[in-house]
Amino acid sequence: MSYRYIGNKTRIADVILGVVADYLPPQAVVADPMCGTASMSAALRQRGYRVVASDLLTFAVHHARVRLQLDAAPSFDGLGMNYAGVLASLNALEPTEGLFWREYSPDGTPAAGCAARKYFSSTNAARIDAIREQLRAWQPRLSDVESSLLHHDLVLAANRVANIAGTYGHYRSTWSSSALREITLRPTGFEQGPTEDHIVLQGAVEEIASEISADACYLDPPYMKRQYAANYHILETLARGDDPEAIGVSGLRDWWDQYSDFCSKRNIADAFAATFNKMDCSLFFVSYSEDGLLDVGTMTGLFSEFGEVKRFDFPHQRFKSNRGGVGGTVTEYLYMIRTD
Ligand SMILES: C[S@@+](CC[C@H](N)C(=O)[O-])C[C@H]1O[C@@H](n2cnc3c(N)ncnc32)[C@H](O)[C@@H]1O
Numbered sequence: 001m002s003y004r005y006i007g008n009k010t011r012i013a014d015v016i017l018g019v020v021a022d023y024l025p026p027q028a029v030v031a032d033p034m035c036g037t038a039s040m041s042a043a044l045r046q047r048g049y050r051v052v053a054s055d056l057l058t059f060a061v062h063h064a065r066v067r068l069q070l071d072a073a074p075s076f077d078g079l080g081m082n083y084a085g086v087l088a089s090l091n092a093l094e095p096t097e098g099l100f101w102r103e104y105s106p107d108g109t110p111a112a113g114c115a116a117r118k119y120f121s122s123t124n125a126a127r128i129d130a131i132r133e134q135l136r137a138w139q140p141r142l143s144d145v146e147s148s149l150l151h152h153d154l155v156l157a158a159n160r161v162a163n164i165a166g167t168y169g170h171y172r173s174t175w176s177s178s179a180l181r182e183i184t185l186r187p188t189g190f191e192q193g194p195t196e197d198h199i200v201l202q203g204a205v206e207e208i209a210s211e212i213s214a215d216a217c218y219l220d221p222p223y224m225k226r227q228y229a230a231n232y233h234i235l236e237t238l239a240r241g242d243d244p245e246a247i248g249v250s251g252l253r254d255w256w257d258q259y260s261d262f263c264s265k266r267n268i269a270d271a272f273a274a275t276f277n278k279m280d281c282s283l284f285f286v287s288y289s290e291d292g293l294l295d296v297g298t299m300t301g302l303f304s305e306f307g308e309v310k311r312f313d314f315p316h317q318r319f320k321s322n323r324g325g326v327g328g329t330v331t332e333y334l335y336m337i338r339t340d
Contacts, residue, residue: 001067003037003159004166006231007220009287012316013043016334019312020218020285021047023336028215031281033205034262035064036228040218042067045193052212054201056258057228059155059239061202065148067191068198074149078141087153087185090131098129103246104171104234114249119171119234124161124183128154128238131185136241153185155235167231170250206261206271209278216283219275221262223292229258265293269302276306282340290331291318299335307339 001010009016017040024030031052032041041053041064053064073083081089095101102108105125106116120128135150142150163172163179172179201208205219222228229236233252237244244253261267276284288299296311303309316332 005037008037010039013040015314017043031212031214031217034220036060038064038067042191050197052199056204059235062148062152062239064200065145066152069145069195070190071192071195072190074146090185093130095126096130097126099243100125100128103251117171117251118163127183151239155238157183157185168234169231206274209275213280217281218285220287223289225263227263229255276339284337286335288333303337306337310336
């Protein structure tokens with residue numbers, strides 16, 4: 001699954017799991033409560049572990065359901081069509097002028113009174129509106145995992161044609177060639193492995209930790225101040241299927257209810273402490289970057305208060321925006337903390 005998401009571990013999932021697996025019994029329950037694209041959840045499932053995935057954000061929950069709870073297309077009985085038929089009918093919808101056209105396309109007139117935004121071409125925005133309207137109409141006839149699959153497909157399709165430089169924090173002033181292509185929902189290639197026994201939750205890990213019991217927990221927190229809820233606001237709106245107010249020049253939804261304490265130097269230690277203390281788990285792995293908010297000494301000091309700490313280092317490709325950015329390699333740290 002190709003996905004430009006800050007901190008996406010697709011490329012190093014196997015390396016990280018190579019270390020983690022040494023500490024796990026077969027068929028262990030492993031939590032991935034900051035799952036993002038669910039790349040690590042999918043890799044854990046492939047290796048036969050039972051996974052508890054969650055995230056603060058709704059689109060991540062859709063990705064986790066699809067990547068953990070399906071190994072083939074669901075039946076879509078309620079719609080009387082198979083998966084291919086559902087996608088074909090969504091791709092053939094007449095464009096309609098709704099929230100995305102009005103707020104996120106160059107022909108729209110933002111309610112905030114600012115200049116028209118250019119996140120999507122006008123045609124693509126109107127096609128997204130039509131798909132959103134159809135998904136809302138179908139919702140009562142879809143199972144949770146069917147609904148997640150269609151929202152997952154819509155998020156991935158929107159990512160392929162979004163006129164952005166890396167994240168949705170702002171749109172590009174000129175058009176990228178991919179943004180001018182027509183948006184199309186493509187069929188998902190399903191992961192293999194057991195579909196049973198995986199659990200998908202949503203919420204701040206430090207708040208829902210008491211609902212999780214696991215043999216090990218992999219934590220992959222944001223490592224910068226940049227809030228994911230703000231930087232991926234468009235994906236959250238697609239995932240929720242709602243019509244939020246688009247605020248300011250960039251048209252962000254109000255995302256403060258999904259503010260992450262892991263992006264704050266002041267709050268991060270308490271967020272880790274609450275997670276370690278509340279979860280029924282005594283083995284934690286934490287990914288963190290050399291570029292992160294806290295340095296190695298601070299992290300090691302923080303984790304040492306909870307038990308034995310070990311650190312493994314891997315070189316990793318830096319996230320690079322279209323505008324260039326730093327690039328190159330960066331050391332990715334994996335801390336192991338035994339809290340018993
Ligand atoms: C570095 S990314 C994870 C990337 C993921 N491992 C992947 O491969 O795609 C960090 C994730 O943590 C989530 N997050 C941030 N704060 C959180 C919190 N307090 N509780 C749960 N998830 C949180 C973000 O929404 C984001 O998806």
